[in-house]
Amino acid sequence: MSEQKETPPPKPQPSQPPKPSIPLEEGRKTGLPPVDKTPSMPPVKPPKEKQ
């Protein structure tokens, strides 16, 4: 009697496609160029405390 190999059960399909490990830049998504260097921010007062 020949041994019949059992086929492995099908893997459960993920409900959502896997997310890319490296998030796309916002600039690339919109077709706009990424902005790498920003001028330094002028002096600001600290943000208001949350009440």
Place this chain on the structure above:
Amino acid sequence: MTDANQHQERYWKELFELRVHVIYLDLYMQQSEVRDKAINIFLAVTSSSSICGWAIWNKYSFIWAVIIAVSQLINAAKQFLPYRTRWKAISSIVKDLETLLNCYEKKWYDVAEGNLTSEEINTLQFEVRSQKTKAVQKHLGINSLPIKRKLSCKAKQLAGVYINNFYGA
């Protein structure tokens, strides 16, 4: 960047990026306009002078034949060239983004003067980002916008001049 002002810094960067993108798209539009004018001038010149040229320079009849063929081809394909659809879309995007920029640059005062909490600043920053994405997707649709490095560099430079003039950074 300290923990206290990290949200203000992010908001500042978001505004600068928006300024760069508005200038970039404006330059893009100008370039498309120049290209369109150049094509129209070429077509006008070739269509009016080719017959005359054929008669005068009979010797170079092959060159004139090529010019006529190219101009006919351009004339037929002109309406399908991608820059024309982009041009219209970019014009609408620039209008939307300029309005957005004016609105959110006005709010910079409250951000810089400490009138808002970190949470409120964070919300504002993501409002800018999502509205920008919406405006681009609305007008550009499935069309792509190839990135032009030269225009991008020029836009950054011009945005830097603006910041220097108005914020002295």
